[in-house]
Amino acid sequence: MCRAVDLQRAVLAKNEAAAHILRTELNARGTTVINLLSSPGSGKTALLERELRLAGERGVSAAALTADLATENDARRLARSGVPVKQVLTDGLCHLEADMVARHLHDWLPESTRLLFVENVGNLVCPAGYDLGESLRVVLASVTEGEDKPLKYPTAFGLAQLVIVTKTDMAEAAEFDETAFRANVQQVNPGVEVVLSSVRDGEGAGALLDRALATAEGNRVHTPVMAQAGA
Amino acid sequence: MHEMSLAVAVVDQVETAAKARGVVGVRSIELDVGELAGVVADALAFCFELACAGTVVEGAELITRTVPGTARCAACAEDWAVGMPPRLLCPGCGAAADGLVTGRELQIREVRWADPGAPREEHRQPITEES
Numbered sequence: 051m052c053r054a055v056d057l058q059r060a061v062l063a064k065n066e067a068a069a070h071i072l073r074t075e076l077n078a079r080g081t082t083v084i085n086l087l088s089s090p091g092s093g094k095t096a097l098l099e100r101e102l103r104l105a106g107e108r109g110v111s112a113a114a115l116t117a118d119l120a121t122e123n124d125a126r127r128l129a130r131s132g133v134p135v136k137q138v139l140t141d142g143l144c145h146l147e148a149d150m151v152a153r154h155l156h157d158w159l160p161e162s163t164r165l166l167f168v169e170n171v172g173n174l175v176c177p178a179g180y181d182l183g184e185s186l187r188v189v190l191a192s193v194t195e196g197e198d199k200p201l202k203y204p205t206a207f208g209l210a211q212l213v214i215v216t217k218t219d220m221a222e223a224a225e226f227d228e229t230a231f232r233a234n235v236q237q238v239n240p241g242v243e244v245v246l247s248s249v250r251d252g253e254g255a256g257a258l259l260d261r262a263l264a265t266a267e268g269n270r271v272h273t274p275v276m277a278q279a280g281a
Numbered sequence: 282m283h284e285m286s287l288a289v290a291v292v293d294q295v296e297t298a299a300k301a302r303g304v305v306g307v308r309s310i311e312l313d314v315g316e317l318a319g320v321v322a323d324a325l326a327f328c329f330e331l332a333c334a335g336t337v338v339e340g341a342e343l344i345t346r347t348v349p350g351t352a353r354c355a356a357c358a359e360d361w362a363v364g365m366p367p368r369l370l371c372p373g374c375g376a377a378a379d380g381l382v383t384g385r386e387l388q389i390r391e392v393r394w395a396d397p398g399a400p401r402e403e404h405r406q407p408i409t410e411e412s
Contacts (some may be wrong), residue, residue, distance in 0.1 A: 057298060057389045061290050061312070142287055145283050176283035178319050178331065179387070201366035205319040208367065240377030274315065275369045278380035 055183040060188065065180055072155075072183030081163045082266035083151075084258075085182050085248045087206055088190035088200075090172030095124045097190065098167055101258045102160050103133035111162050115154055116159035117146050124169065134160055147178035148183055153247035173204040186265040188258065192217040193226035200234040208238040208276035212245065212261055219248040238276050284321060287387070288328035295392055299337045306395030307341035313387040316350045316365060350384025408410050 058067065076083060086094050098114060105112040116124040117138040125137035138146065138154050151168060159166065168184065170177045189210035191199045196215060200207035207213065213235055221228070232244055245261075247254030265271050296309055314320050322345045329343045350363040354371035360382055361372055369378045 054391060055298065055302075057294070057392050058292055059389045061287055061294070063294070063389045064290060143286070145286075147286070171304060171391045179283065204366045205317055208317065208369070228381055237370060238366060240369055275378045276367075276381050276385065 058062040062179060065148050068152060069181035069183040070149055072152050073185065076155075076166070076183060077185070079161065080266075081159070081166055082262065083166045083182065084186045084187070084188060084262045084265070085121050085168050085169060085170060085173065085177075085184035086188050086190065087170045087177050087210075088172060088192075089195060090176050092190045092192045092195065093249070094169050094172070094190055095127055097214065097216060097247060097258065098128055098169060099131055100249050100255060102110070102167070103129060104256050104259050105165065106132050106261070107185045110164055110259070111160070112165040112167065113159060113163045114167045114169065115151065117171045119143070119171065134158070134163075140171055144171055144173050145180055146170050146182055151182050153253075153261050154240075164266055165259075167262075174206040176201075178203075178206040180207060186211050186262060186271055188212045188214060188261075191215045191231075193221045193224045197227045197230040198234055200231070200238050204238045205276070207235060209274050210239060210242055211272045211274065212243055213239075213257075214245050214247050214254070214258065216249075217255050218246045218248050219250045239276065240271050242274060282324055282328075284324040285328040285332065288325060288332035291329065291389060292332045292341060293341075294389060295338050295341075296336050298392065299394070304337065304394045305397050305405065307331055307338045308393040308395050309342040309344055310338070310389060310393075311344045311346065311391040312371070312389045313346050313348050313386040313390050315348045315384040317363075317367060317381070318387045321389060343372075346390070348383050348386045351354050351382045352378035352384075355379045363384040370401060 051191040088094050093137050102112055113134040114128050115136050115138055117140055118124055119140055119142055122137045125135050136154055136158055167180055167224045187210055189206055235244055287353055333339045349356055350367050352363050352369055353360045353362050357371055357373040
């Protein structure tokens with residue numbers, strides 16, 4: 051009898067398979083998923099409120115799935131934009147997994163949805179390892195979080211396909227060093243685009259929506275070095 | 282802390298493999314964990330104890346092997362240890378690395394099954410025979 055077995059199996063194989071199926075199914079019906087990651091309080095919901103409202107004004111059919119450990123506050127905020135919104139309560143789980151997303155889309159996501167924004171649980175560690183079937187992964191950091199955030203959370207920033215700096219209207223007060231932040235992003239994720247945004251003064255309005263639409267239209271998306279394993 | 286989800290995933294996979302082989306117990310599981318996989322080995326070990334309770338995996342030893350991050354620059358034909366935080370720009374020419382060679386592993390490498398003749402509660406260490 052065989053006593054030692056070389057399994058060579060990825061621990062997250064089940065999630066990766068579920069994510070692949072979800073991406074294939076959604077792409078086939080014309081829906082593109084955008085996964086938004088950040089620390090709690092970086093402004094994911096505020097940014098999404100603005101971009102969803104813009105989507106409505108431009109006649110782009112969008113929807114949003116928002117995840118939190120508790121409360122439906124974010125869903126109520128996002129629903130004001132007029133697009134279909136669903137709250138996912140993770141009951142304490144620190145991240146979303148692909149099968150959770152698939153379960154929540156079933157019987158809810160309108161057939162005509164072009165862009166589905168998934169607001170992950172506010173956390174820069176755990177969600178980084180979970181593919182949710184997205185075609186664009188966006189990582190946010192606000193100016194108050196410090197320039198070295200990309201170095202402190204290298205896996206999250208290293209796997210981003212777009213980085214958005216939020217609350218730039220507060221940059222001066224927070225003494226945010228944009229040059230240092232960009233250099234730190236480049237160290238862990240060379241070539242990724244960094245966009246500046248403020249929902250207060252309107253900087254970067256529509257930038258996320260534009261990138262999401264470009265992705266949906268099949269434009270090439272940045273491939274992070276960290277995602278190119280075994281080069 | 283997502284280590285509980287990871288521990289459950291490890292136990293599920295090993296349990297499935299054990300059932301398929303009609304195995305009665307598991308001696309050890311060896312995991313490769315890359316430096317950039319975002320996993321805390323101690324937290325994973327703690328969760329593993331909880332996740333394997335009541336399964337065929339209960340009592341198995343979890344051996345975690347940390348895999349350092351290395352990146353490659355094709356133009357310079359150079360590999361380097363990226364360190365932590367990782368430096369993914371080539372130390373030679375300053376260009377972006379062409380890819381990560383190692384460092385994001387999260388893989389079950391090897392499983393050792395318990396000897397079917399050995400009563401599990403006695404924790405005997407049978408001599409393993411590689412197949």
